Amino acid sequence: MLKNLKIGTKVNLLLTIVFIVSIFVSGTALSSVLQHKAQNEVTNKALILIKAMNAVRNYTQNRINPLLAARLETEPAFIAETVPAYSATEVFENLRKNEEYKNFLYKEATLNPTNLRDKADNFETQLVERFRSNTNLKELSGYRDFAEGKVFYIANPLVITDQKCLRCHSTPEQAPKSQLATYGTENGFGWKLNQIVAAQVISVPSEEIFDNAKQTWSLITGILIAVFAVILLLINFLIKKYVVQRIRKIEKIAQQVSTGDMDASFEENSQDEIGGLAAAFNRMKSSLEIAMKLLNQKN
Incomplete structure (x- = not known):
């Protein structure tokens, strides 16, 4: 069949094939690069926020808690600012008031929390159980669907490494009176030293970033x-x-x-x-x- 075609037709056919193959190869390579770039952008945002929240937790644990710990026995209401998890969560909620971060989420998802706001849902419970079943596992990441859209999450295990933390979480008898007055005696007890009790989860909206990558791919293609x-x-x-x-x-x-x-x-x-x-x-x-x-x- 090709032998019967004119030179011009053969050349056009060859150039068309080269054109299609070139577009396919370049488009596939470009898509891979843009997807990788978008993934790195999402991951970097999550890691930066986790480091910032850890800085808040450390500051609360090392500076705020020692200053206010003595008042936990005398105050009528529990001073939640002495708890690293509370401080980190509150700081992040203030961050979410900015339009740019309103769909970002931070939670120290706990199986048995003192504050029920931190209660792990089914998905977060699975994360904690995975960390417990494999203590060498230091990070989990992936995608999760919310009503606002798909988000990328990074989760780290939270371990009780400080004996002082058990003051509020071992038994109700050892807990500060203000804590019992505020939160009761039913939740947040029975924790043990070196036990994984929660998963620190940061969720970053990813649909917009990947949509931008798709739009860039469409434009360049x-x-x-x-x-x-x-x-x-x-x-x-x-x-x-x-x-x-x-x-x-x-x-x-x-x-x-x-x-x-x-x-x-x-x-x-x-x-x-x-x-x-x-x-x-x-x-x-x-x-x-x-x-x-x-x-x-x-x-």
Whole structure:
């Protein structure tokens, strides 16, 4: 089938195949790069926020708690600001008041929390159980669907490493009176030293970032298609003008010579391969004229 096609058609077919393959390969590579970049952006945002919340927790544990710990026995209401988890959560809630961070989420999801606000849901409970079943596991990440859309989460285990934390979480008898007055005696007790009690979970909205990556991919792919199309048309025009039309001209003259028109000349001033072909036809025509004259003389 291909043997019956004209050179121009064959060239167009070849260029079209190259065009399609190039767009597919470049589009796939670009999509992979943009998806990887978007994933890194989401992950970096989550890691930065986790580090910031850990800084708040450490400051509360090392600076705020020692200053206020003695008042926990005398105050009528529990001073929640002495708890690292409470401080980190409150700071993050203040951060969420900014429009840019309103869909970001932070939670120290606890199986048996003192403050029921921190109670782990089914998904978060599974995270805690996974950390408990594999104590070498230091981080979990993935995607989760919320009503606001898909979010990327990073979770770290929270372990009781400080004996002082058990004052509020071992038994109600050891807990500060203000804590019992505020939260009661039912929740947040029975914790043990070196036990994983919670998962620190930061959730970052990812749909917008990945949508932006898709829009960028569509824009760049559209530009590539336009550029390739222009190049294809330009190459097609140049091939027709400087190859196909010149070959057709030589073909036409060759047909004239074949019918006995020896006045036709293969005029071609170019020094390229087609010019060489025209020169060869001119020499062949000259040789044919000489041969015909000799044949006529003998006759």
